[in-house]
Amino acid sequence: MTALGGLGPHDQEVLARLPGRRPRSRRSSPGALRSTAVAFASTIAFFGFLTWIAVNSPGWPLVQRSFFNGDLLVASLPDIAAAFWVNVQLFFVAETLILALALVIAVLRSTPGPVLFPVRLLATAYVDVFRALPGVLIIYILGFGIPGLNIDGVPTDPFFYAVIALTLIYSAYVSEVYRAGIDSVHPSQSAAARSLGLSQWQALRYVVLPQAVRRVIPPLLNDFIGLQKDTVLVSYIGVVEIFRQSQITEAAHFNFTPYLATAAVFLVMTIPLARLTDWLVSRDRRRAAAGAR
Amino acid sequence: MSGAPGPALRIEDVHKSFGRTPVLLGIDLTVAQHEVVCLIGASGSGKSTLLRCVNLLEPIDAGRIFVAGEEITAPGVDVNRIRRRIGIVFQAFNLFPHMSVLDNVTLAPRKVLRLAPAEAADRALALLERFGLADKRAEFPDRLSGGQQQRVAIVRALAMEPELLLLDEVTSALDPELVAEVLAVIRELARGGMTMLIATHEMGFARDIANRVCFLDAGRILEEGPPEQIFRTPRAERTQRFLQRVMEAGRL
Known part of the structure; x- marks a missing residue:
């Protein structure tokens, strides 16, 4: 740093940015405040108007009774919360398996060399098939088909098949995310590692994968959010999770309020994860901007 | 390995094409133990490709390459074992951005030579100390200047104790004021007897450091000799033209 007169590259970066930033923010801040206020007010007015239309519609009293029953909401919450625990378990077990299986598939697809061609072909076929099929179909086929074979020792628990189906569906997507990350690491990194005598596997393990995984954390979280919601699909094969539980409660009371309770649970669970993802993305962008000199 | 017979490096009639583009058209070159050979020539003349072929980062189409008498281009040779003996430093540093300076230097000794982490760290610190980088051991590469990054890259290659060091335009990506510190490191290595092939x-x-200078032109070594001869009285007309252009650009 002696050549730079005691200033680190980072200091220079900061200095270089300051003059450009200040006037811009000074000029725009009163305008930005007014825009925010206008946007806020118009949003409230718009949704207020929609609410007014709904509340004054001829069918509103009926809808209010069947969707917004406060007593039933309170009464159904314990059952719904307990059923949601099944979704949480599904999510964590499947997610762990997905992260591992998808990584293996991504690595297999990224490994060059003629020896592994059949393996690459299989991995590619798997990804293509499982991304092409609707998830519900896979859940149906696995959840009803395999136990239907009546083979001794094959599990009959629908939870087991729910985990397998979700893992197979999501690993296909997540392996593509990993692969994009692996491809984004410049080949010169691998060349540098190989030039030091590291084997192909060591270069992947110590140099390429750590950089690849770090880069794809935001899109991985995006897929987690999708998985969180798709856990309700396994209700079709008889797993009593939150959606099936709300159907049961709905059927018992002829009232749709449990669905709203379920929706509220998902909002509370998913929005924080979405915010976290956005925050990570913007942090990465800031870092990349600071790193580009 | 020091008792191995023959020159440090012998390149015999090496050919290499990328697709239909020929890059090397029969290169013959020998580098003796402790010799420093500089490759000069215009961009695209094949200097970098030749170095990458010697390090087996690019497969060659024809010809043979020997390191200390052992043919490294023979089929079935363990490329990882060969690369351990040949260090290479790249124009763009290619440090591992997710690792500290110390981890960059110790990765290969730990994973390839299977040194204990403490021993690898001791040896790395001694090298970093020697090149004035000991206080940067915990920094990450993007916090260093270009000159410092390139010195770390040289130390990383040296940590494997190579018999032969290949330097691929290691100062081309540096600001002019940072070039000197990297060249000083290479001079120090030459004084220590390191065998080097430098593009x-x-x-x-090149004039100061080389025992021999080779002028590459369109995939061939057109002229080679001691630096005084190549730079003062170049024989080939293309060499004269190249040096004329370099002189006009104020680079000599």
């Missing part, structure tokens, strides 16, 4: 655009440096 460079720094003609003044």
Whole structure:
């Protein structure tokens, strides 16, 4: 740093940015405040108007009774919360398996060399098939088909098949995310590692994968959010999770309020994860901007 | 390995094409133990490709390459074992951005030579100390200047104790004021007897440091000889033209 007169590259970066930033923010801040206020007010007015239309519609009293029953909401919450625990378990077990299986598939697809061609072909076929099929179909086929074979020792628990189906569906997507990350690491990194005598596997393990995984954390979280919601699909094969539980409660009371309770649970669970993802993305962008000199 | 017979490096009639583009058209070159050979020539003349072929980062189409008498281009040779003996430093540093300076230097000794982490760290610190980088051991590469990054890259290659060091235009990506510190490191290595094959655009440096200079043109070594001869009385007309252009650009 002696050549730079005691200033680190980072200091220079900061200095270089300051003059450009200040006037811009000074000029725009009163305008930005007014825009925010206008946007806020118009949003409230718009949704207020929609609410007014709904509340004054001829069918509103009926809808209010069947969707917004406060007593039933309170009464159904314990059952719904307990059923949601099944979704949480599904999510964590499947997610762990997905992260591992998808990584293996991504690595297999990224490994060059003629020896592994059949393996690459299989991995590619798997990804293509499982991304092409609707998830519900896979859940149906696995959840009803395999136990239907009546083979001794094959599990009959629908939870087991729910985990397998979700893992197979999501690993296909997540392996593509990993692969994009692996491809984004410049080949010169691998060349540098190989030039030091590291084997192909060591270069992947110590140099390429750590950089690849770090880069794809935001899109991985995006897929987690999708998985969180798709856990309700396994209700079709008889797993009593939150959606099936709300159907049961709905059927018992002829009232749709449990669905709203379920929706509220998902909002509370998913929005924080979405915010976290956005925050990570913007942090990465800031870092990349600071790193580009 | 020091008792191995023959020159440090012998390249015999090496050919290499990328697709239909021929890059090397029969290169013959020998580098003796402790010799420093500089490759000069225009961009695209094949200097970098030749170095990458010697390190087996690019497969060659024809010809043979020997390191200390052992043919490294023979089929079935363990490329990882060969690369351990040959260090290479790249124009763009290619440090591992997710690792500290110390981890960059110790990765290969730990994973390839299977040194204990403490021993690898001790040896790395001694090298970093020698090149004035000991206080940067915990920094990450993007916090260092270009000159410091390139010195770390050299130390990383040296940590494997190579018999032969290949330098691929190691100062081309640096700001002019940072070139000197990297060249000083290479001079120090030459004084220590390191065998080096250096592709460079720094003609003044080549003249100072090289025992021999080779002028590459369109995939062939057109002329080679001691630096005084190549730079003062170049024989081939293309060499004269190249040096004329370099001189006009103020680089000699």
